[in-house]
Structures are given as C-alpha cells and as structure tokens.
Amino acid sequence: MVEHRILGPEDGELYQPQQACGDRFLVNSREWGGHFSLVEHRLPPKVLAAPVHRHTHEDEFSFILEGSVGARFGDEEVVARPGDLVFKPRDEWHTFWNAGETPARLLEIISPGGLEELFRWLDQLGGEPSPEQLEQKARPYGCSTDMDATMALIAKHGLVF
Structure with missing residues (x-):
C-alpha cells in the first residue's frame, strides 16, 4: 500500500545529463498498479527529448x-x-523538443504506466544507445522509432540529440 506523501521540487529520482533530456521520476506505475506514471522532463535549449516514435500501449x-x-x-x-x-x-508518430533559448520543463502523464521504465533505462545507460539497441529495448514496450525522420527534424531545427 502506498502511503500519502509530498514530493518537493527536487525530490524524486532525478537524472540530468549535460545537453540532453533530464527526467525526474515522480510517480512510478509499479506503485499504483500500473495505472499511470508521472515524469518531469527537463530540456535544455534546442534539445530533442526522444526520437520520432510511436507506442501502442500508452497515451501520453x-x-x-x-x-x-x-x-x-x-x-x-x-x-x-x-x-x-x-x-x-x-x-x-510523435516527438517533442525544447523550441526556445531557455530551459523547458513539462510533466508527462503516461497511461497506463510502464513506459517510464524505458526512460529510466535510457537515463541509466549514461550514453547514447545505437539505433539497434534502442529498437530492441523499445520493442517490449510496443514502441518503434523512425531515425530517418528524427535526423531530418534535427537538421531542420538545429537540435541536439
């Protein structure tokens, strides 16, 4: 059973690499019967959060x-x-990025939960996975990526990924 609590502005499991999407895990789906998860994404200027992708199990x-x-x-x-x-x-098919010159923050609600574990794997990896690694790890989550569309978007907007 989950107990009541308050998370402060810097509480939760935080990963903030340089010039990449940072994640602060606030609600883990495994604590809430898989119903949903909540992750704060922190994006430095001109950073692409994820490749162009789609998932078949979750709405975000x-x-x-x-x-x-x-x-x-x-x-x-x-x-x-x-x-x-x-x-x-x-x-x-979708993706998102910081379109400005100042940091951006957003709350990501994922329903049902579970996809946040893919974010956590990427954060803990400590480097950029190969397209093959990413595709293999994303497949069990019902995700697929489009790296050609991703590279075109990076070039179009001058993004970092």
Missing part, C-alpha cells in the same frame, strides 16, 4: 510548466507554452 499527456516545447505529430508541428496540455495518443 504533456503539461508545459516553463519554456516553449515543439511537438511533431506525423507531419504537423506545433509549439506549446506554459499552461498548455499536449495530447499524444497511442499509435501516433
């Missing part, structure tokens, strides 16, 4: 706390600002 919702966050859905691109909620339904 990103609530923007600060900065401007670019998001791509198929061929459509949008920019979300603080207070905006971005819906990323399952089975849709």
Whole structure:
C-alpha cells in the first residue's frame, strides 16, 4: 500500500545529463498498479527529448510548466507554452523538443504506466544507445522509432540529440 506523501521540487529520482533530456521520476506505475506514471522532463535549449516514435500501449499527456516545447505529430508541428496540455495518443508518430533559448520543463502523464521504465533505462545507460539497441529495448514496450525522420527534424531545427 502506498502511503500519502509530498514530493518537493527536487525530490524524486532525478537524472540530468549535460545537453540532453533530464527526467525526474515522480510517480512510478509499479506503485499504483500500473495505472499511470508521472515524469518531469527537463530540456535544455534546442534539445530533442526522444526520437520520432510511436507506442501502442500508452497515451501520453504533456503539461508545459516553463519554456516553449515543439511537438511533431506525423507531419504537423506545433509549439506549446506554459499552461498548455499536449495530447499524444497511442499509435501516433510523435516527438517533442525544447523550441526556445531557455530551459523547458513539462510533466508527462503516461497511461497506463510502464513506459517510464524505458526512460529510466535510457537515463541509466549514461550514453547514447545505437539505433539497434534502442529498437530492441523499445520493442517490449510496443514502441518503434523512425531515425530517418528524427535526423531530418534535427537538421531542420538545429537540435541536439
């Protein structure tokens, strides 16, 4: 049974590599019967959070706390600002990045939970996985990536990944 608690602004399991997406794990799905998870993403300027990808098991919702966050859905691109909620339904190709010159932060709600374990693996890896490693690790989560679309997006916006 989970007990009540308050997490402060720097509590939780935090990974913040240089010039990469940082993650602060706030709600782990394994503590809540797999129903959902909550992760804070911290993005330095012009950092791509993830390759263009889709997942078949989860819906994601990103609530923007600060900065401007670019998001791509198929061929459509949008920019979300603080207070905006971005819906990323399952089975849709998408990604997101810091579209501004200042740090960006967003809360990522994942339902059902479990996908946060893939984020944790990437954070603990300590380096960039090969496309083959990423594809192999993402497959059990119902995820696939499109590295050609990812590289085109990086070139278009001058992003770091």
